[in-house]
Amino acid sequence: MHAHTKHEIISCERCGSAFECKANSYTKCQCTTVQLNINETQYISEMYDGCLCASCLTILRDEYRQM
Structure with a gap:
């Protein structure tokens, strides 16, 4: 049984704020x-x-x- 892949909630490495990582649909990702x-x-x-x-x-x- 394969679960539907949801976007991962990760923490920003620099400021620690949580955001949704959409690496699997990067055109919609905030980055x-x-x-x-x-x-x-x-x-x-x-x-x-x-x-x-x-x-x-x-x-x-x-x-x-x-710089």
């Missing part, structure tokens, strides 16, 4: 609302392994752009 270029993506992935909420992604992107 796709934050546009990151390859350098910004690399900058963030060097500091964090897990998922981050959209607000943290935005903060880190802006941080990178101000």
Whole structure:
């Protein structure tokens, strides 16, 4: 019996807020609302392994752009 796969509720690795991870339908996931270029993506992935909420992604992107 296969249960219907629901989206996972996970905690943001940076701020700890809970959000719904939609990695299995990433076009609807909140992280796709934050546009990151390859350098910004690399900058963030060097500091964090897990998922981050959209607000943290935005903060880190802006941080990178101000460097």
